Amino acid sequence: MNKQQLKKVLRANTIAAAKALLGCTLVHDTPAGQTRGRIVETESYLHDDPACHALRGKTPRNAKMFEREGTAYVYFTYGMHWCVNVVTRERGVGEAILIRAIEPTQGIKIMQKRRRQMDIHKLCNGPAKLCQAMGITKSQNGIDLLNAKSPLRLQINKFTSTTHVISSQTNQENQKIITTTRIGIVKGADLPLRFYLANSKFVSRK
DNA sequence: CTAATGATGAACT
DNA sequence: GTTCATCATTAGG
Numbered sequence: 667m668n669k670q671q672l673k674k675v676l677r678a679n680t681i682a683a684a685k686a687l688l689g690c691t692l693v694h695d696t697p698a699g700q701t702r703g704r705i706v707e708t709e710s711y712l713h714d715d716p717a718c719h720a721l722r723g724k725t726p727r728n729a730k731m732f733e734r735e736g737t738a739y740v741y742f743t744y745g746m747h748w749c750v751n752v753v754t755r756e757r758g759v760g761e762a763i764l765i766r767a768i769e770p771t772q773g774i775k776i777m778q779k780r781r782r783q784m785d786i787h788k789l790c791n792g793p794a795k796l797c798q799a800m801g802i803t804k805s806q807n808g809i810d811l812l813n814a815k816s817p818l819r820l821q822i823n824k825f826t827s828t829t830h831v832i833s834s835q836t837n838q839e840n841q842k843i844i845t846t847t848r849i850g851i852v853k854g855a856d857l858p859l860r861f862y863l864a865n866s867k868f869v870s871r872k
Numbered sequence: 873c874t875a876a877t878g879a880t881g882a883a884c885t
Numbered sequence: 886g887t888t889c890a891t892c893a894t895t896a897g898g
Contacts, residue, residue: 709893717893727880744894745877751893764893794894851893 672822673812676735680754680761684708685843685861687752691821692768694800699776701800703768703790707862707869709848711751713761716853720760731760736812736820740797740804747794748803752811752820766849766860767791769868770799792870841865 667686675683685708693702711718719728719741730739730753737753739762751762768790770777777789777799790796797803802818811820842864847855849871862869 711893719893722881725881741893742879743892745879745892747877747894749893766893792894848893852891 667822669812669822672820673736676752676754677756680710680712680763681859683752683754684710684763684859687763687765687820688843688861688863689841691771692765692796692800693819693821694802694806695817696801698780698801699773701773701776702771703796703800704771705765705767706769706866707765707767707860709764709766709861710859711762711764712859713755713759715857715859717848717851717855718760718762720762724760728760730808731762732758733808736810738806738809738811738818740802740807742804743794748797749793750797750802750806764793765796766793767862767866767868767870768796769866773800776801787867791868795870 672686675686687705687708690705691702692705713720720731724732727741730737733753734757735754739751739753740748742748749764751764753762755761770786770789774786778784780801781789781799783789790799806818809816809818811818813819843861844864845858846860847858848860
């Protein structure tokens with residue numbers, strides 16, 4: 667998969683895109699240094715989805731969800747946490763993919779310091795944990811994740827594809843994707859819209 | 873299991 | 886404009 671193909675998927679289909687993002691790399695450049703991680707868990711939020719922030723239309727908080735595909739939507743929740751989404755669909759449609767867990771690959775010392783947590787398996791295994799580890803806050807809201815010059819951006823791995831079974835970056839063996847219901851929501855709780863890599867030790871929950 | 877913590881938005885006046 | 890329940894969470898017990 668190349669960047670154009672990812673862009674196309676992000677524009678066309680939020681469920682397919684959530685699977686396509688698995689295996690992609692999230693990069694953040696900050697004064698403290700660069701952090702990177704491999705996306706291992708995602709959730710889709712659809713425009714007609716009861717759990718979607720954009721369900722009731724555009725507000726100051728969710729405005730970036732209505733931007734074009736590849737935009738970052740960062741929101742504040744539970745009084746203390748930030749979560750980051752990859753916006754999908756064309757401008758005007760409020761859909762996005764919540765990044766729920768990554769496998770840290772670079773800047774691990776920085777992440778450990780920010781998180782006050784030495785165990786790498788507990789560094790980024792949750793949507794707010796990975797934001798804290800990578801230094802993502804409202805300052806990153808609205809960034810174009812598909813622009814190679816952005817401080818916060820997505821990188822496409824050579825062997826990721828848009829199918830249920832993707833190739834591993836390291837050994838090129840097929841990696842299984844598990845589909846489940848989403849975590850921590852009440853509305854829309856029965857929909858199968860969460861995806862993670864079956865063999866990853868870095869997901870928030872099995 | 874529950875507290876911590878604050879923005880949001882719905883439902884009111 | 887004000888109130889109040891809710892919330893795509895986490896850490897600690």
